[in-house]
Amino acid sequence: xxxxxxxxxxxxxxxxxxxxxxxxxxxxxxxxxxxxxxxxxxxxxxxxxxxxxxxxxxxxxxxx
Amino acid sequence: xxxxxxxxxxxxxxxxxxxxxxxxxxxxxxxxxxxxxxxxxxxxxxxxxxxxxxxxxxxxxxxxxxxxxxxxxxxxxxxxxxxxxxxxxxxxxxxxxxxxxxxxxxxxxxxxxxxxxxxxxxxxxxxxxxxxxxxxxxxxxxxxxxxxxxxxxxxxxxxxxxxxxxxxxxxxxxxxxxxxxxxxxxxxxxxxxxxx
Ligand code: SF4
Ligand code: SF4
Ligand code: SF4
Numbered sequence: 001x002x003x004x005x006x007x008x009x010x011x012x013x014x015x016x017x018x019x020x021x022x023x024x025x026x027x028x029x030x031x032x033x034x035x036x037x038x039x040x041x042x043x044x045x046x047x048x049x050x051x052x053x054x055x056x057x058x059x060x061x062x063x064x
Numbered sequence: 065x066x067x068x069x070x071x072x073x074x075x076x077x078x079x080x081x082x083x084x085x086x087x088x089x090x091x092x093x094x095x096x097x098x099x100x101x102x103x104x105x106x107x108x109x110x111x112x113x114x115x116x117x118x119x120x121x122x123x124x125x126x127x128x129x130x131x132x133x134x135x136x137x138x139x140x141x142x143x144x145x146x147x148x149x150x151x152x153x154x155x156x157x158x159x160x161x162x163x164x165x166x167x168x169x170x171x172x173x174x175x176x177x178x179x180x181x182x183x184x185x186x187x188x189x190x191x192x193x194x195x196x197x198x199x200x201x202x203x204x205x206x207x208x209x210x211x212x213x214x215x216x217x218x219x220x221x222x223x224x225x226x227x228x229x230x231x232x233x234x235x236x237x238x239x240x241x242x243x244x245x246x247x248x249x250x251x252x253x254x255x256x257x258x259x260x
Pocket of ligand 3: 103241
């Protein structure tokens with residue numbers, strides 16, 4: 001089974017935290033107010049964060 | 065699945081109230097300084113964007129109107145809008161305009177200019193606003209600052225609403241000067257820390 005995980009384009013992330021608020025698994029945190037970080041062990045690849053992100057910098061990627 | 069609501073998820077009510085109060089008495093505009101100093105202090109002291117991430121009522125307001133009420137096309141913002149050039153450029157422009165506003169306040173304080181009871185929208189359009197002015201207990205510059213500051217708040221709300229409708233609900237957060245500035249402060253704090 002292919003499992004997808006969220007991945008943040010940290011360079012363009014504005015650290016607004018919209019993704020954190022919608023993640024049902026609490027898998028995202030904002031690293032020192034600079035960018036969002038996804039805990040790959042918690043992420044279930046639902047894609048809610050990617051939809052919410054105002055800067056559209058989250059993509060769902062196949063986890064290796 | 066719905067995430068649990070916290071007390072701070074209701075701060076949008078304050079943001080909305082603030083905008084409404086400005087229609088009744090302009091002096092309430094002074095309260096808006098809280099939206100300037102709280103995020104700055106949090107980022108300077110704590111090195112975090114907790115203000116954006118948790119408390120900002122304006123961001124919540126956009127996600128409610130654009131998200132819950134659906135008043136948004138939910139499209140990605142154009143690439144230039146999230147570029148550093150635009151974000152930093154807008155921050156500089158915003159602050160330049162802010163200082164112009166402070167200068168006008170000073171001119172009224174120095175009695176070089178009369179109080180203008182107008183709200184300037186988008187730094188251009190002067191809207192007559194005298195109905196919200198019932199004289200000031202303090203000196204006229206206090207009211208001038210209130211008109212100026214409310215202009216800043218109303219302008220950013222209008223811009224935020226436009227980009228909310230055109231793009232994603234919280235598109236304003238991509239180029240919000242407070243958001244950009246607090247992120248820069250966090251970055252700067254982190255560089256100095258890692259050099260130690
Ligand atoms: S929603 Fe997007 S821009 Fe905002 S913190 Fe998350 S990844 Fe970054
Ligand atoms: S894809 Fe879903 S579970 Fe994974 S980080 Fe985004 S919101 Fe959370
Ligand atoms: S970026 Fe601006 S509007 Fe968005 S949460 Fe931060 S301070 Fe509020």
